[in-house]
Amino acid sequence: MAGGAGLCGLLGSALALAGFVGLVTGAKNFEDVRCKCICPPYKDHPGNIYNKNVSQKDCDCLHVVEPMPVPGPDVEAYCLRCECKYEERSSVTIKVTIIIYLSILGLLLLYMVYLTLVEPILKRRLFGHSQLIQSDEDIGDHQPFANAHDVLARSRSRANVLNKVEYAQQRWKLQVQEQRKSVFDRHVVLS
Amino acid sequence: TGTNMVNAGDMNGSGNLMDFLDEPFPDVGTYEDFHTIDWLREKSRDTDRHRKITSKSKESIWEFIKSLLDAWSGWVVMLLIGLLAGTLAGVIDLAVDWMTDLKEGVCLSAFWYSHEQCCWTSNETTFDDRDKCPQWQKWSELLVNQSEGASAYILNYFLYIMWALSFAFLAVSLVRVFAPYACGSGIPEIKTILSGFIIRGYLGKWTLLIKTVTLVLVVSSGLSLGKEGPLVHVACCCGNFFSSLFSKYSKNEGKRREVLSAAAAAGVSVAFGAPIGGVLFSLEEVSYYFPLKTLWRSFFAALVAAFTLRSINPFGNSRLVLFYVEYHTPWYMAELFPFILLGVFGGLWGTLFIRCNIAWCRRRKTTRLGKYPVLEVIVVTAITAIIAYPNPYTRRSTSELISELFNDCGALESSQLCDYINDPNMTRPVDDIPDRPAGFGVYTAMWQLALALIFKIIITIFTFGMKIPSGLFIPSMAVGAMAGRMVGIGVEQLAYHHHDWIIFRNWCRPGVTPGLYAMVGAAACLGGVTRMTVSLVVIMFELTGGLEYIVPLMAAAVTSKWVADAFGKEGIYEAHIHLNGYPFLDVKDEFTHRTLATDVMRPRRGEPPLSVLTQDSMTVEDVETLIKETDYNGFPVVVSKDSERLIGFAQRRELILAIKNARQRQDGVVSNSIMYFTEDPPELPANSPHPLKLRRILNLSPFTVTDHTPMETVVDIFRKLGLRQCLVTRSGRLLGIITKKDVLRHMAQMANQDPESIMFN
Secondary structure, eight states, X not given: OHHHHHHHHHHHHHHHHHHXXXXXXXXXXXXXXXXXXXXXXXXXXXXXXXXXXXXXXXXXXXXXXXXXXXXXXXXXXXXXXXXXXXXXXXXXXXXXXXXXXXXXXXXXXXXXXXXXXXXHHHHHHXXXXXXXXXXXXXXXXXXXXXXXXXXXXXXXXXXXXXXXHHHHHHHHHHHHHHHHIIIIISOOSOO | OTXXXXXXXXXXXXXXXXXXXXXXXXXXXXXOTTOBOOHHHHHHHHHHHHHHXXXXXXXXXXXXXXXXXXXXXXXXXXXXXXXXXXXXXXXXXXXXHXXXXXXXXXXXXXXXOOHHHHTXXXXXXXXXXXXOOTTEEEHHHHHHSOOSSHHHHHHHHHHHHHHHHHHHHHHHHHHHHHOGGGOBOSHHHHHHHHTTBOOTTTTSHHHHHHHHHHHHHHHHTTOSOBSHHHHHHHHHHHHHHHHTTSHXXXXXXXXXXXXXXXXXXXXXXXXXXXXXXXXXXXXXXXXXXXXXXXXXXXXXXXHHHHHHHHHHOTTSSSOSXXXXXXXXXXXXXXXXXXXXXXXXXXXXXXXXXXXHHHHHHHHHHHSGGGGOHHXXXXXXXXXXXXXXXXXXXXXXXXXXXXXXXXXXXXSSOOXXXXXXXXXTTOOOOGGGOOOOOBOHHHHHHHHHHHHHHHHHHHHHHHHTTSSSBOBOHHHHHXXXXXXXXXXXXXXXXXXXXXXXXXXXXXXXXXXXXXXHHHHHHHHHHHHHHHOOOHHHHHHHHHHHTOSTTXXXXXXXXXXXXXXXXXXXXXXXXXXXXXXXXXXXXXXXXXXXXXXXXXXXXXXXXXSXXXXXXXXXXXXXHHHHHHHHHOOOSEEEEESOSSSOBEEEEEEHHHHHHHXXXXXXXXXXXXXTOEEEOSSSOOOOOTTOOOOEEOGGGEXXXXXXXXXXXXXXXXXXXXXXHTOSEEEEEETTEEEEEXXXXXXXXXXXXXXXXXXXXXXXX
């Protein structure tokens, strides 16, 4: 799985870069720009917020505040106290990012469920209890990847692509198991 | 150690399992896990490589182009790191934004929008309703169709806790199953890696993926932690990934660390929107050797990362950080006094936090508490969520809290902090609001902030160091901002109610800006915990965008560092390095004792004599026995056992590999073959087996000091050259050896710490 992880990483980063390039140059939704004017209370008019989808050069009090709550001569005084800000966002970016993130999270969740629950059941059913060779360190090891050693020993005789993948995956599992021992069990690193 | 695949006892190639577990024939020159690299050798290898390329470049056009590509590969790597780090930071920011709001409600029109994004196009104009819009509904509205009242509150409360627990549980499970190295902040380990230590897998692809994914989850779950430290780790993983694509960096551990330094700068740059601060942070806190070339490249990487993040525009207003403030109101000279007080508070809090956190982490390391990481995360999340929900200042995410505290009250602010009693006839422009008396909302906000402050101080101690990605920049800044804002409001009210006092006489217009006090408090607390100096001030003023506040920030940072240093010399990262026993020789430590090399060297009196190899009188079997019986990392080579004149130094790993190689490949090499390190083979009787020449693995220039060299000089040599071991001679004869571990143990002993806590070589 280390090679697969490399491929995944490359794919993921390519996806991210492509996504980024696409998002930045993507078409702007009309609703993705707005001018927000905040006008504090004036005489007996309460405070108000005005939003309008205008471009940056039209982002001022006169264009955005509609209908104008104060009569003609007071408009200038009212507008002087209003604060107008131009804001822009990219809804496409947000949508794509959240959906990509949720799909990656979902995939990881599924893989985790598979590794921790489904795979041991499958292996036990396929190989039977008698053939499970446990090395010294793993007796009583109920953590994921506990059977990596024996799968490695068994798989070395056949050398085709599928087994290479499985072999790489088992090697990755061993590495993760070692990491887990250092961090969680022996508290040697990252305590 | 379990990972030591090339087992010294299995020299004859027995056990075919070994071949599979071994990586495809490691070449001489790679390092084992949890060992230190040899900086000098890496540097000389790089010089050789460079010289070879330069000499070949004159041969043909193709070679010349290759040499140009080699020169430019450094910049290409920086560009790629900047792009990926910026992209990941943007993804993290957007996802955190959404998931944080997911705990409270959901946007019905488009589920991927956070609260603010959902109400972006709302036409609510009345001020009270500005946060409401029909598309966004809280969970209580969605499930039971009620938005006010006790049952709605309880339902929202319950669902908030449920979401927080599920995020945290998912995060810790992912970390545990896929990448255990993804937990913690990452900065102590990266500091150690950059000083020359090897931790395989710490900067790997799975660690990168899991750290990014789980960082979003834990920040969204409302725990009291930040994402800045983990972002540095993420950026260094990107750096490691891209440097493995180019052989210039993948084969040379020293050059790779230059790339990692630059990547760390890019990480801080996207975390704070502070490219210069990022470079200085990398220079001051993270890196060990920082040549000038790395400075320029780090800056490039940081700029590319910041630009990439800005293009993704996660906060909708072209700013890089959520709490970018833009006011420019000046401050008064007499305000330096409360600023210095805030500095003292920051220093004291830093000391308290470091001591308590290290004690708690030590307890987690040594007692049964450490056996239940998942349960610990769940319990802490539950406590945090239960206590955080009622208080509006802790219910929202910490970044939003800091943003609100930093911002000054404009003309129309809805938060309780700005509930001042306004003069309705006032017609001032927004920046020039004079002091006003506090309304009821401000007093409510003050005691809520005080409760939030106490809660945050306590809960962060237990949160930092759990088995999930956790940073501590944001919680420290939050603590400081809360304290600062309270002090600021206090000073403001004091100035208003007693403006006839001499010091307050000119303070009417413009008045005191409590937001500035929050910033100064944040800088003080962050400085007290991490002991950053220049990089802190630069980051803070890049956050504010104004140079007016450099003096208050510096005053607070300097004060907090002085106060904190009075209680203990270590920042939080150095403290964690000591806790884990990493072999990190800090450049900031001063060694002022008068010991000599002979006091520290091994073997001491009463210990077995030094294990040495002779230059031409040992057989292969003797050497194998020596390797099997001892676990030293290398052996000095002397002329003979009688005259112990030093020839060179041979590394254990290379000896093992060379012998294994020779047994498999060369004919005639058996256990009785003589092993020699000289140029010409020694005189041998007629029918002796073929001798084995191992001169190529011998380091002919090991560093030596005499036995009367003061330890001060020896420590300096170790630090400046990055040595792993140093031989001690007297009148040319080999006396003993000093390793980096011995130096660290000696320094710990001199500082009255436990010398047995140094664990790694």
